[in-house]
Amino acid sequence: MDPNMEQQLQVVLSWLKSIYKARPIPQFEVNPVTVSVLYALARRNQTAERDAALLLPDLTQKTQEYIKDTNRLHEILQATGVTASSSVANQSGLIPPATITLDTTRSPPSSLETSLQVLTHLAMSLQLKDTSLSTYMLALADLELQHQRLATSKLEFAHMQKDMARKSQDALKQLDKARHSLSNITRTPVTAASTRMAEAQYYQSKADEYQVTLEELQDVLSATGLYNEAETQVKSPDMDPMDDTFDPDPLPALSHTRLTQLADKLVALQAQTAPHMQTLQSYRDLPPDLSLARVRIEEAKLELARLDEALAAATTHIL
Numbered sequence: 001m002d003p004n005m006e007q008q009l010q011v012v013l014s015w016l017k018s019i020y021k022a023r024p025i026p027q028f029e030v031n032p033v034t035v036s037v038l039y040a041l042a043r044r045n046q047t048a049e050r051d052a053a054l055l056l057p058d059l060t061q062k063t064q065e066y067i068k069d070t071n072r073l074h075e076i077l078q079a080t081g082v083t084a085s086s087s088v089a090n091q092s093g094l095i096p097p098a099t100i101t102l103d104t105t106r107s108p109p110s111s112l113e114t115s116l117q118v119l120t121h122l123a124m125s126l127q128l129k130d131t132s133l134s135t136y137m138l139a140l141a142d143l144e145l146q147h148q149r150l151a152t153s154k155l156e157f158a159h160m161q162k163d164m165a166r167k168s169q170d171a172l173k174q175l176d177k178a179r180h181s182l183s184n185i186t187r188t189p190v191t192a193a194s195t196r197m198a199e200a201q202y203y204q205s206k207a208d209e210y211q212v213t214l215e216e217l218q219d220v221l222s223a224t225g226l227y228n229e230a231e232t233q234v235k236s237p238d239m240d241p242m243d244d245t246f247d248p249d250p251l252p253a254l255s256h257t258r259l260t261q262l263a264d265k266l267v268a269l270q271a272q273t274a275p276h277m278q279t280l281q282s283y284r285d286l287p288p289d290l291s292l293a294r295v296r297i298e299e300a301k302l303e304l305a306r307l308d309e310a311l312a313a314a315t316t317h318i319l
Helices: 003-020 034-079 111-125 134-186 189-222 226-235 258-285 290-318
Strands: 081-086 100-102
Touching: 003 034, 111 134
Parallel strands: none
Antiparallel strands: 081 100
């Protein structure tokens, strides 16, 4: 038998024993379907019994409270002139409503008259169609709802008032800022003129400083010979006007156009010397002495022969 099925069967048998107790348990066919159904029924019954056991003390307590309230109301009715046929109509202690009557032979006390007047005024104020307890409760609930709505509206109004106060403060701040800006604008012409004069003096001093620096740099360039090269190009009678390098109107030595021309010439010269540099690089690996070069060549030949023999041996081994 499946262990799970066996465990469910034990739960079912325990449940049936708790129900039938001393009586014999009815016979049933033991198969997976029957055991599964009885197990589900047992679980449901055990859950219901556990819930009932949890609710029973609460219901018992409420019953006792209702009995106490009934007895208290019965005493109040007797004190106000309303009597019942019996103080306890049944074993539960509750008074049947049909047994309550009004004692007309006894003059009602002032408290009863006051209570009736209060109830009458309350019914007229609430505009009730009758004086039943449910009508009173519904009217009071409606009144409470209106009170809550009024409180909500009051809170919204207070929030709106705070928002308007905040906006008013912001508007006052902006007004003060605008007034300050307007007062600054009125003083702007004098301030702007003084500022422009100061800027003009600053720019003039900078221009003088740059002029001195430019003259110093021109002296440095004259010392390097770039300006002399340009003058020689113009004065030389051997220059061909059709030559690309001929410039009848030489530019300053450090102008952008002049530097671009020099860079193009440098690239052309590097392209022309690249093959010669490669050829020269191949000769740089040779020794400076002829005898040493011959020795290096012989060593290379021996190394080549050794590699040929190793290749032949490897080929023979593979075949």
